[in-house]
Amino acid sequence: MSLPNLRTAAAITSARLVRSATRFRGHGGSTLPGVIASRIDPHLESRLSAQLTLGRWLVAGTNGKTTTSRLLAEILCASDLRIVHNRQGANLLSGVTTALVLAASPVGRIDASAGVFEVDEAHLPAVMSAISPTVLVLLNLFRDQLDRYGELDRIASLWASVLTATGQPQVIVANADDPQIVQLLDGASQQIIWFGVDLDPQDHPDLSLSADARYCHCGEQLDYTAVLYGHLGMWRCCRCGRSRPAPDVTARQVTLHSIQGSEFLLIAGSELAPGRLNLPGLYNVSNAIAAVAAAMAAGVRMEHAAHVLQQAVPAYGRGEMIRGGDRNLMLWLVKNPAGFTEALKTAFGAPPASTVIMAVNDDIADGRDVSWLWDVDFEGVFASNLPRQAVCTGTRGYDIAVRLKYAGVPEERVLVRPGLLSAVEVARGITPSSEAIYTFATYTAMQQLRRIFVRRKWAKPAWES
Amino acid sequence: MELRIAHLYAELMNIYGDRGNVLVLRKRSLWRGITCHVTSIGLGELLDWQQFDLFFLGGGQDRHQHLMARDLQSKRDALFAAVADRRPLLAVCGGYQLLGHRYREADGAELAGIGLFDAETEHPGLTTPRCVGNVVVACEWAGIQQTLVGFENHGGRTFLGSNSAPLGRVIAGFGNNGKDGYEGARAGTAYGTYLHGSLLPKNPWFADHLLSLALQRRYGADAMIQPLDDRLEDAAHRTIVLRCTQRHLPWIRKFSSS
Numbered sequence: 177m178s179l180p181n182l183r184t185a186a187a188i189t190s191a192r193l194v195r196s197a198t199r200f201r202g203h204g205g206s207t208l209p210g211v212i213a214s215r216i217d218p219h220l221e222s223r224l225s226a227q228l229t230l231g232r233w234l235v236a237g238t239n240g241k242t243t244t245s246r247l248l249a250e251i252l253c254a255s256d257l258r259i260v261h262n263r264q265g266a267n268l269l270s271g272v273t274t275a276l277v278l279a280a281s282p283v284g285r286i287d288a289s290a291g292v293f294e295v296d297e298a299h300l301p302a303v304m305s306a307i308s309p310t311v312l313v314l315l316n317l318f319r320d321q322l323d324r325y326g327e328l329d330r331i332a333s334l335w336a337s338v339l340t341a342t343g344q345p346q347v348i349v350a351n352a353d354d355p356q357i358v359q360l361l362d363g364a365s366q367q368i369i370w371f372g373v374d375l376d377p378q379d380h381p382d383l384s385l386s387a388d389a390r391y392c393h394c395g396e397q398l399d400y401t402a403v404l405y406g407h408l409g410m411w412r413c414c415r416c417g418r419s420r421p422a423p424d425v426t427a428r429q430v431t432l433h434s435i436q437g438s439e440f441l442l443i444a445g446s447e448l449a450p451g452r453l454n455l456p457g458l459y460n461v462s463n464a465i466a467a468v469a470a471a472m473a474a475g476v477r478m479e480h481a482a483h484v485l486q487q488a489v490p491a492y493g494r495g496e497m498i499r500g501g502d503r504n505l506m507l508w509l510v511k512n513p514a515g516f517t518e519a520l521k522t523a524f525g526a527p528p529a530s531t532v533i534m535a536v537n538d539d540i541a542d543g544r545d546v547s548w549l550w551d552v553d554f555e556g557v558f559a560s561n562l563p564r565q566a567v568c569t570g571t572r573g574y575d576i577a578v579r580l581k582y583a584g585v586p587e588e589r590v591l592v593r594p595g596l597l598s599a600v601e602v603a604r605g606i607t608p609s610s611e612a613i614y615t616f617a618t619y620t621a622m623q624q625l626r627r628i629f630v631r632r633k634w635a636k637p638a639w640e641s
Numbered sequence: 642m643e644l645r646i647a648h649l650y651a652e653l654m655n656i657y658g659d660r661g662n663v664l665v666l667r668k669r670s671l672w673r674g675i676t677c678h679v680t681s682i683g684l685g686e687l688l689d690w691q692q693f694d695l696f697f698l699g700g701g702q703d704r705h706q707h708l709m710a711r712d713l714q715s716k717r718d719a720l721f722a723a724v725a726d727r728r729p730l731l732a733v734c735g736g737y738q739l740l741g742h743r744y745r746e747a748d749g750a751e752l753a754g755i756g757l758f759d760a761e762t763e764h765p766g767l768t769t770p771r772c773v774g775n776v777v778v779a780c781e782w783a784g785i786q787q788t789l790v791g792f793e794n795h796g797g798r799t800f801l802g803s804n805s806a807p808l809g810r811v812i813a814g815f816g817n818n819g820k821d822g823y824e825g826a827r828a829g830t831a832y833g834t835y836l837h838g839s840l841l842p843k844n845p846w847f848a849d850h851l852l853s854l855a856l857q858r859r860y861g862a863d864a865m866i867q868p869l870d871d872r873l874e875d876a877a878h879r880t881i882v883l884r885c886t887q888r889h890l891p892w893i894r895k896f897s898s899s
Contacts, residue, residue: 550661
């Protein structure tokens, strides 16, 4: 074997060993293998991804990356494409590298023709440079972990400059409903395929408490005829005339069925197809049409994509339902005000009120600054439907308890149990077996809960779901 | 009794959950049977200061702060008059910075403040790490001996002149500039701070201090507010104080967190 091949073989074999070792210890092994492989054989990910000749999709955005990339992956797989996908959600360059490396044979051959990778907002430039995507999907930009990224505008500028500087990729699939996304693409030379949800203004009038980017770049406040969620919707600026571009792929006549999902009409040009989704919430309709538009960019037929959507089930922690002993638990990963608000609206859209577990940690991956909890619209959600009991847990269990108190939850309904295990036990103890426990957890709290559920065999490990 | 709050630039300056501060003031009034009205005063809108008992100004993104700075000059006289009349004012982060004399940005450009606080802020440049993390501050003034807890996240470093006192002494965290050991500013009944969290939920004593100032100015020294059951808020407060003041190795914390 020549030297480069030896290095590649060593990198890939080490990565596999590392993955087995971390799995043995109960962790996902979705990042470390890639880190090790890159140390041994730098730029391996570029050589591996170049083999994905049919296409390399990158999915970026604050909310919906995991769901959208999973939907896209399923649509492409149903077209008999073998794909590489960082399915577990490890979305820094190390996570993308891990997915590529673990899909490769020891001599560095990948038996796949396409790749779908979700990417963390701040790491988009690095991943784009490493794997040269053919299609970039830009979902949305929301305030996320302020202490990690600084500000929203900084991420938008970062994206705008890397897209202008490189002129890559050829095709961008972008969210017409997000004024931040539309404005950062001003002056982009790439081909843009817009997606958006056409809403009836009467059904969706209110601007939620958590809306961020409500201002046009010219300084004027934006006008909305209808709001999808957060600052997404049918927007325009009265001063400079900037407005939501007409989507190329859209969903119309949306009917929501609470936690069961939704129905809508998919439209692209003159093509029509019925859409049905088993994923809850309006925000998932947006994610779904993003996936459809991204697949159509590679020639997949809309009808076919719509058919695949109907079979989709919620991804890990996105309204995922698990059976915990004799109780149903519905799990929601919450990361920012818009996402948490939408998860709450969806969960509480169907009475009766039940037990909730609110697990808030403040590790780096959760965001050390928990101020964002005060921008979640608990008041709006609880106005029509209070939880019967709220079990608050995690390193910031008291913070979320105080938040709930000020949101109008009577103190006798708020229990604080900082230990996650104890919180789960208490929640099970106070919930009738016929009712679900809605669990909202930040990133590391969700990981810790997951390990508890796996130990009890209530759920499969994340890498198997 | 009634409390009228002016929430300045509510739409523009709300990136760090600062809306929570107004919510807390509103709820703590409600729970005492005090009617509370909150009015947003935005860009280009007149601030009729005599119509309000308490003023709040939050933090925001750089782009929004520019818009606010220009407009703030037109509200300068009103804010000075309000504070001279002993009406409480709370300003957080960006709001706090622009109530000083000036804010010098990373590229050297200067944003003029209104000089309500004798303070200047400068941004040392984008390569200098920001001041980010949990903060504990000791407040010892006006007969008060309390701690404030919160979370700071600022690039700007603020330095106080001799005409404004700090809000408190830093026990944990960077504070105004990471050098002089002070956090925030006080000038009469105006308070500025870098503390998010939001600030007031975990520091109910400070929320009540602002409420008392507002109500006593309007209704006289007899306008006392009764204590509330703050056990939950105090537990949240203590958790941060303990965490920030205990010196233990990270691996011990991991063991004790499950």
